[in-house]
Amino acid sequence: MPELAAYAIHPAQSRGRCHEEAAPQGRSEFQRDRDRIIHSTAFRRLEYKTQVFVNHEGDLFRTRLTHSLEVAQIARSIARGLRLNEDLVEAIALAHDLGHTPFGHAGQEALNSCMKNYGGFEHNLQSLRVVDVLEERYAAFDGLNLCYETREGILKHCSRKNARALGELGERFLRKRQPSLEAQLCNLADEIAYNNHDVDDGLRSGLISLEQLLEVGIFSRHWQAVKKQYPALMERRLIHETVRRMINTLASDVTRQSLKNIRQISPRSPDAVRTTGPMISFSPSTREEQQQLKQVLRLRLYQHYRVARMSGKAKRIISSLFHAFMEDVKLLPPQFQEKAAYDKARTICDYIAGMTDRYAMREHQRLFAVEERWS
Ligand code: MG
Numbered sequence: 254m255p256e257l258a259a260y261a262i263h264p265a266q267s268r269g270r271c272h273e274e275a276a277p278q279g280r281s282e283f284q285r286d287r288d289r290i291i292h293s294t295a296f297r298r299l300e301y302k303t304q305v306f307v308n309h310e311g312d313l314f315r316t317r318l319t320h321s322l323e324v325a326q327i328a329r330s331i332a333r334g335l336r337l338n339e340d341l342v343e344a345i346a347l348a349h350d351l352g353h354t355p356f357g358h359a360g361q362e363a364l365n366s367c368m369k370n371y372g373g374f375e376h377n378l379q380s381l382r383v384v385d386v387l388e389e390r391y392a393a394f395d396g397l398n399l400c401y402e403t404r405e406g407i408l409k410h411c412s413r414k415n416a417r418a419l420g421e422l423g424e425r426f427l428r429k430r431q432p433s434l435e436a437q438l439c440n441l442a443d444e445i446a447y448n449n450h451d452v453d454d455g456l457r458s459g460l461i462s463l464e465q466l467l468e469v470g471i472f473s474r475h476w477q478a479v480k481k482q483y484p485a486l487m488e489r490r491l492i493h494e495t496v497r498r499m500i501n502t503l504a505s506d507v508t509r510q511s512l513k514n515i516r517q518i519s520p521r522s523p524d525a526v527r528t529t530g531p532m533i534s535f536s537p538s539t540r541e542e543q544q545q546l547k548q549v550l551r552l553r554l555y556q557h558y559r560v561a562r563m564s565g566k567a568k569r570i571i572s573s574l575f576h577a578f579m580e581d582v583k584l585l586p587p588q589f590q591e592k593a594a595y596d597k598a599r600t601i602c603d604y605i606a607g608m609t610d611r612y613a614m615r616e617h618q619r620l621f622a623v624e625e626r627w628s
Contacts, residue, residue, distance in 0.1 A: 258336035260520040262433050268401035268421075271385075272394045282400050283340035289397040290344060293390065295351040295383045301609030302350075303357040305451060305560065314458070315450045317350045323450060324349065327504060328442035334508040335515070335533075337435050344399070345406030345439045352379025354606045355613040356567030363571035364605060371598035378415055379606055380407050381422075387603060406436035430527050434515075437533035438507075445503045448546055453496050455554045463488075465553050471542045475499055503539065510536040570617045574605055577620050584620065 257263055264281040277285040290296055299318035315323075325346035332342040353376050354360035365374040381404060385396040399407075404422060416423030425432060452472065455461035467473045475498040479491055486494070514532040526532065535543060554560065578585055578601040582593045585604065593600040608616065 255333065255336050257338060260434060260515065260523060260526050261335075261337045262341050262402050262435055262523050263338070264340075266523070270398045270400055272398050274398065281340050283338060283344050283403065286397070286399045286403045287340060287344040287347060289390075289399065290348045290351075290384070293351070293383070293388050293397060295388060295607070296347065298607065298609050299350060299353075301611060302353055302355055303360075303610050304447070305357060305454060305554065314454045317353055320446060320450065321347050321350055323446040324439065324442050327445050327500065328439050331438055331442065331504050331508050331511075332435065335434070335438070335511055337438060341402055341406070341433075341435045342438060342442075344403045345436060346442060348380060348384060348399075348403065348407050349409070349439060349443060350376075350380065351383045351407075352376045352381070352606065354379075354571065355608045355610045356564070356571070359564035359567040360571050360613075363568040364575070364602060367572055367575040368598060368602050371602070373412075373415075374602055374606070375410070375412065375415065376606075377407070377409050378411060382603070387607070402433060402435070405432050406439055409436075409440055425527065431529065431531055432527065433523055434511075434526050434533055437531055438511075441507055441533055441535070444543070445500060445507070448543065448550065449496050449500050449503075451550050451554060452499075452546075453492065455550065456492055460557045460559060461550070461553045465549060469542075469546045469549050471499055471502065471539075471546060475502070503535070503543075506536050506539045507533065510534055510539075570613055571605060573621065574613065574617060575601060578604070 264283055267282050299321060300316055302317040304315045304317055304320050325343050328342045328346045329339050332339045354364050361376050368374045384399050388396050408422060411423060411426045413427060416426035452466060475495045479494045511533045514534060518529050518532060520526045582590055582597060585593060589600055589604050
């Protein structure tokens with residue numbers, strides 16, 4: 254691993270954990286964070302949570318777990334080129350989606366509207382809540398007791414109202430400051446990962462066609478180049494080769510442009526990074542091309558009527574679960590009933606947010622299906 258740059262987060266200078274702990278042996282503070290994330294319950298649940306496709310729709314589509322692994326891979330390789338802290342980047346990337354509800358964005362919108370009068374629901378804030386409060390694995394504290402820098406990276410967005418309640422961690426949203434370069438990088442790696450895997454999954458599902466994607470500059474350029482170089486290649490393999498070249502191009506573009514930005518501003522410390530503009534970015538022309546790709550994905554994939562049908566169903570499942578529990582907390586499993594005595598809506602929200610796609614569907618059946626056999 255190359256030596257860390259002056260603007261990277263050095264583990265020895267971490268702002269620390271909420272609960273003080275002895276220094277880790279044989280691994281860095283951020284490696285310990287990564288290890289805690291991997292061992293968490295919320296991390297294992299990502300395997301059965303939707304990215305775009307509902308988990309049971311097919312075995313080969315991305316789930317939140319494989320998405321998170323892809324984000325970590327992309328972020329780590331760019332981090333190395335920029336001499337940023339790879340361990341921190343990996344921890345942030347693996348944790349960035351821990352707070353996602355079942356059924357992707359549809360689930361999140363539904364839960365947010367259920368929680369309208371009770372403080373709302375933001376998946377980013379929920380990811381932080383998972384690592385700060387909800388995981389129950391350690392004897393001495395609730396949550397995973399992660400380092401400040403990891404938590405800072407997990408909290409990508411936050412409303413001003415919620416930021417005010419977060420103390421030091423919320424400050425940057427109020428003062429319009431930047432997070433560490435490691436956090437900025439994970440944000441962009443997330444975008445690179447989902448744009449590219451949604452191309453792959455979109456084509457595999459048949460919801461988006463090759464013709465539609467060939468209207469996108471970056472896709473068609475690489476597609477044509479691969480085809481010219483390997484005229485006899487089967488279509489599926491051609492797609493894979495195209496996607497891998499796109500990811501490569503984007504990662505190199507981010508590395509090149511970010512180095513240029515960093516050189517211009519020349520921050521001498523991680524704190525200097527926080528008080529300037531964002532430094533991890535695509536080049537202007539690549540940014541434009543990514544916008545074009547996103548637009549096609551939005552129109553052809555995310556707004557496809559079959560995706561919309563599934564999203565509608567997902568919203569109905571989430572909101573009927575929420576309202577059934579609100580009406581009668583005795584329907585909740587006992588450990589949640591206890592917590593509901595203190596804060597009913599938030600407890601129900603945490604319970605639903607933690608569900609996997611299929612658990613939510615089963616729970617819905619258990620509560621609403623009318624069968625001859627009662628159980
Ligand atoms: Mg993500």
